[in-house]
Amino acid sequence: MTLPLAGLPQDRCVVMGVVNVTPDSFSDGGRWFDPGAAVEHGLELVRHGADLVDVGGESTRPGALPVDRDEELRRVVPVVRRLADAGVLVSVDTMWSATAEQALEAGAAIVNDVSGGRADERMIPLVAQADVPFVVMHWRAHSPQMQQHTQYDDVLEDVLAELAAQVRAVLDAGVAPERVVVDPGLGFSKTGDQNWTLLAHLRRFAALGHPLLVAASRKGFLGSLLADEHGPRPVMEREDATAAISTISAMAGAWGVRVHDPRRSADAVRVVARLRAEAAHA
Ligand code: PMM
Numbered sequence: 001m002t003l004p005l006a007g008l009p010q011d012r013c014v015v016m017g018v019v020n021v022t023p024d025s026f027s028d029g030g031r032w033f034d035p036g037a038a039v040e041h042g043l044e045l046v047r048h049g050a051d052l053v054d055v056g057g058e059s060t061r062p063g064a065l066p067v068d069r070d071e072e073l074r075r076v077v078p079v080v081r082r083l084a085d086a087g088v089l090v091s092v093d094t095m096w097s098a099t100a101e102q103a104l105e106a107g108a109a110i111v112n113d114v115s116g117g118r119a120d121e122r123m124i125p126l127v128a129q130a131d132v133p134f135v136v137m138h139w140r141a142h143s144p145q146m147q148q149h150t151q152y153d154d155v156l157e158d159v160l161a162e163l164a165a166q167v168r169a170v171l172d173a174g175v176a177p178e179r180v181v182v183d184p185g186l187g188f189s190k191t192g193d194q195n196w197t198l199l200a201h202l203r204r205f206a207a208l209g210h211p212l213l214v215a216a217s218r219k220g221f222l223g224s225l226l227a228d229e230h231g232p233r234p235v236m237e238r239e240d241a242t243a244a245i246s247t248i249s250a251m252a253g254a255w256g257v258r259v260h261d262p263r264r265s266a267d268a269v270r271v272v273a274r275l276r277a278e279a280a281h282a
Helices: 035-047 069-085 097-105 124-130 154-173 192-201 204-205 220-225 241-250 262-281
Strands: 014-020 052-056 089-095 110-113 136-137 180-183 256-259
Touching: 014 035, 014 180, 014 262, 035 052, 035 220, 052 069, 052 110, 069 089, 089 097, 097 110, 097 256, 110 124, 110 154, 124 262, 136 154, 154 192, 154 204, 192 204, 204 256, 220 241, 241 256, 241 262, 256 262
Parallel strands: 014 052, 014 256, 052 089, 089 110, 110 136, 136 180
Antiparallel strands: none
16 A cells, blocks of 8 residues: 655655664664764665655664653754755654654654654644654554563454554544554564564555555564574674565565665565566566
8 A cells, every 4th residue: 555645656665764863773873963964864865765764863772761852853853854955755753742743844744653643642633733644653662661561462463453453543533544654563562573473464464454664674683583603693784684574565565664774675675566567467
């Protein structure tokens, strides 16, 4: 399923590049903390094949401490504004309505909330009123506690049910159905094995009736999969595995993949689109 938004390709899985304006993200912490460097990086992501750029100012890695809300605003809004002014389609990765509101004013086109509107009660009304696409991720708890919440009776059925319930809450609050994007939240209150279970059943998430976003890029479960005698595969050496996940996501009908280095994923989604077009004509 696609997301009707001007400027986004409608005929293939889209690639969302990530700019973390944080000193401490697991994947690229500190590298783009300076606003000028963050903007330059966002433009580079587009040159490397990103269809849109997701700008966040708070690390959500397991155990990360929350940032001061004003600090998050100071990190994110100038970067959103400069990228949007440069013609880049921008999503803002935040759980906080004040940041989302100012980012939308600065030109962001999408709100990506890892809590799906659960962290800040003003978020869903804001998104409904602004009438912008809203990424609703499966989420159970804030980062310091999230890995204490990995108990499920059946991880696939429970995550699907909890995500569907949150989508219902979002729709009930007035967000238009075609504006909602769903995300299984890989790594958020999930063990590595649980991530693999969800990935093996992406079609079930796509069947929820909303565009599906998959965000596996560089995550710890890929490092564990590729571990050797020196330990987990280093974060920056998980790109091929990330592209493999982009391929299976596109094949499962995902609307988008969220990645730190778009180059391989941009190729992967084009391969899948070409194959699908061929299969459709067969
Ligand atoms: N993961 C991270 C941050 N934002 N947003 C969505 N929609 N889905 C995710 O899985 C997700 C996210 C954590 O990764 P990062 O700190 O490297 O960006």
